Amino acid sequence: MSRYKSFVTIEKLTDHIGETVTLNGWVYDKTEKGKLAFIKLRDGSGIVQGVVFRPNVGDEVFGRAQELTQESSVSITGTVRAEQRAPGGVEVDVADIVIHQISRDYPITPKEHGVEFLMEHRHLWLRSTRQHAIMRVRATVIKAIRDFFDGNGFRLMDSPIFTPNACEGTSTLFETDYFDLGKAYLTQSGQLYAEASAMALGRVYTFGPTFRAEKSKTRRHLTEFWMVEPEMAYFDLNDDMDLAEDLVEYIVQTVLETNERELRALERDITKLEKVRRPFHRISYTEAVDWLRANNIKLNRKQADGTEIQIDFPWGEDFGAPQEEAIMTQFEKPCIIHRYPSEVKAFYMKRDPENPKTVLAMDMLAPEGAGEIIGGSQREDNHDALLERLRHENLPEDAFQWYLDLRKFGSVPHSGFGLGVERTVKWITGAEHIREVIPFPRMIYRIVP
RNA sequence: UCCGCAGUAGCUCAGCUGGUUAGAGCAUCUGACUGUUAAUCAGAGGGUCCGGGGUUCAAGUCCCUGCUGCGGAGCCA
Numbered sequence: 108m109s110r111y112k113s114f115v116t117i118e119k120l121t122d123h124i125g126e127t128v129t130l131n132g133w134v135y136d137k138t139e140k141g142k143l144a145f146i147k148l149r150d151g152s153g154i155v156q157g158v159v160f161r162p163n164v165g166d167e168v169f170g171r172a173q174e175l176t177q178e179s180s181v182s183i184t185g186t187v188r189a190e191q192r193a194p195g196g197v198e199v200d201v202a203d204i205v206i207h208q209i210s211r212d213y214p215i216t217p218k219e220h221g222v223e224f225l226m227e228h229r230h231l232w233l234r235s236t237r238q239h240a241i242m243r244v245r246a247t248v249i250k251a252i253r254d255f256f257d258g259n260g261f262r263l264m265d266s267p268i269f270t271p272n273a274c275e276g277t278s279t280l281f282e283t284d285y286f287d288l289g290k291a292y293l294t295q296s297g298q299l300y301a302e303a304s305a306m307a308l309g310r311v312y313t314f315g316p317t318f319r320a321e322k323s324k325t326r327r328h329l330t331e332f333w334m335v336e337p338e339m340a341y342f343d344l345n346d347d348m349d350l351a352e353d354l355v356e357y358i359v360q361t362v363l364e365t366n367e368r369e370l371r372a373l374e375r376d377i378t379k380l381e382k383v384r385r386p387f388h389r390i391s392y393t394e395a396v397d398w399l400r401a402n403n404i405k406l407n408r409k410q411a412d413g414t415e416i417q418i419d420f421p422w423g424e425d426f427g428a429p430q431e432e433a434i435m436t437q438f439e440k441p442c443i444i445h446r447y448p449s450e451v452k453a454f455y456m457k458r459d460p461e462n463p464k465t466v467l468a469m470d471m472l473a474p475e476g477a478g479e480i481i482g483g484s485q486r487e488d489n490h491d492a493l494l495e496r497l498r499h500e501n502l503p504e505d506a507f508q509w510y511l512d513l514r515k516f517g518s519v520p521h522s523g524f525g526l527g528v529e530r531t532v533k534w535i536t537g538a539e540h541i542r543e544v545i546p547f548p549r550m551i552y553r554i555v556p
Numbered sequence: 557u558c559c560g561c562a563g564u565a566g567c568u569c570a571g572c573u574g575g576u577u578a579g580a581g582c583a584u585c586u587g588a589c590u591g592u593u594a595a596u597c598a599g600a601g602g603g604u605c606c607g608g609g610g611u612u613c614a615a616g617u618c619c620c621u622g623c624u625g626c627g628g629a630g631c632c633a
Contacts, residue, residue: 140596141589160590192591212566216583217594219568223625279631295632321631322557334633407629427630470633482633527633552625 118152120187120197129184130155130199133234134175134210136217144172146201148183153368154236156193157183157201164202171204177216178234180207222540229547230556240369241544244362245532251361252335252526255354256312261337264304264311266297268318272506279320281330293318296525299455299510301338302486305521306513312337322551326540327428327478329529331549338523344467344485347522348443351471351481352385354526355441359383362535375537379439379475388442392465395434395444396422404433425451428478435472441480445469454496456484457520469524477534483524490514 115128132150139145142161147154159172175181182205190198214228215235225232232238256263269283269291285291297313304311317334337350359380362370370377390398405417406424420430425447435442446465449458456466471481487493493514497507504511532544542548547556 136593138592138595139589140592143590143592145592145595147593156593158591162590192593194593212584214566216567218582219594221568221626224567226625317633319632323629323631324626325628328632332633425631428628479633525633530633 116152117148117150117155117195120153120155120195120199123187124189124197125187127184127186127202128199129182130157131182132180134177134179134181136177137172137175139173142169144169146172146175146181146183148181148199149234149239151239153195155195155197155199157185157199159201159204163200168201168204171206172201174206174209175204176210176213178210178213178231180210181205182207226542226548226553233546236372238543240366240372241532241536241538242546243369244366244373244536245528245544247362247365248358248528248532248535249333251358252354252528253314254361255357256335256337259310261310261312262304262308264301264308264313265315266294266300266304266313266336268294268315270294272503281318281320295319296334297336298338298523298525301336301523302521303509303513305338305340305523306517306519310337310339324551325428326542327530327533329541329545329548329550332541332545333528334525335528336523336525338521340519340521342485342522343520344445344469344522347483347485347524348389348445348469351443351469351483351524351526352387352441355387355471355480355531356383356385358531359535370536373536373538375535380535382439383441387440387471388438389445390434390442391445392447393422395426395430396420398434398437399430402433404430406430423448423450431472431478432476435474435476435478438474441471441473443469443471443481452484454500454502455486455493457487458492467522471524473530473534475534475537477530479527480530480534481524481526483522485520485522488514488518488520490518 114131115123117130117132120128130148130150132148135147135149135154137144137146144159146157146159148157159169161169183199183201184203185199185201188198188200189196213231215225215231233242269285271291280292280295282290282292295317297315301311301313304313312335314335315333316331318331320330321328339346339350342350360383363377363380370380399420404420406420408416408418426434434444445468446459446462447468448464449456449466452466452468456468459465459467467485469483470479472478473480487496490511494504494511497504529541529544532538533541536544538544542550
């Protein structure tokens, strides 16, 4: 028995059939039928129906049941009974009711609402069954990630959130004043620091929030999201891809084991998740381009006069969402696309010795239209090659001195990747929009609540 | 930043070619009911038609403009 407060939760009610318990929670819904009142109570762990029968409890307790409104806080004492008709298999025959607070005019009714309205009430929306289920899956995903790395010889090495410069040089970052040192930026990736950490501890991962100031208005983007980034000394691209597959398989299978009830509440097609077993698909960028051309998937290209034309997909162009979606229609499992053209990828990625026009990069795309969940690469470990790439991208050499140092003092082949937590949870839960899978989403036009 | 869509009751929406006092379902409140699961039945209350300007005898409806939100592109996890 723990020293801190503990009481019976709805989640565990099947262990208490026949016993009298007190449940502490909130009224999810109530309906009355003459001398009968049905109170659906939620307590954060689940929902159970309490049955109040006037002749059994007397007028006073029944009057309290009648007084209850949606989301009123209440403690209910009663006997747990197995009940076939109940969704969770049990019901509570109520003997006593203690009202803590009566809620008035709760805005979210058990009816349809638009997304805009629900987002305005995100602080309350989290109480609804669907959001509750998503948040529990999210918690599992995060725990699975940490268990996976902690159990495989990795050490957690947090990266700073304030950074002096853009990590990849290209993205738009959030800017802030930093005392007398000028501007600081909110990190878009902990990777460069993870590389330094990997040279110190071998296998590391960073796990934290990440910020992008791009004005992305899609259901795949947030301005603030969580990313886990493993970085491994002495790993090449193939090792990197093997690790990424193992991680994703572990996450999905752990959710299947842990959150069956939640996935059912979300009406997720579990058979699709059961298929997420190694090996995943792997194709090179060049093979993917060949496939696009063979299947006549065109690229919309804007011309100087503003009109759009459709052209055959040119080798060297980066894939957009339409191309990625088309490629994934052939697969039921995630697919890794590797060896992209160097021009479309970040400066720190290592050139493919077998084809210097490409880099040893890889992206993992999830099926069912979920899109990119992982981006990674083998890193450039040669000092001069990295310096040349820095200069080519016009990045400030001074700011990257410490990063270049890693190639001067015991440089080794190393690799890593970043996995987007929200993208992964969106895929696993089948959520329509990424804003549903983080408790308080930050998007370009929303910072409240 | 670009392209498209939307804003009418607490919520989700309808409102045709501009024409009487702006409608429905749900929610709320009152009453009935011992098995409800989005209960049902009877009744009641509830409106700055996003803001501003214009056209017209007449504007929720047409025009201009602003605001807010949504989706997509680009960028990426």
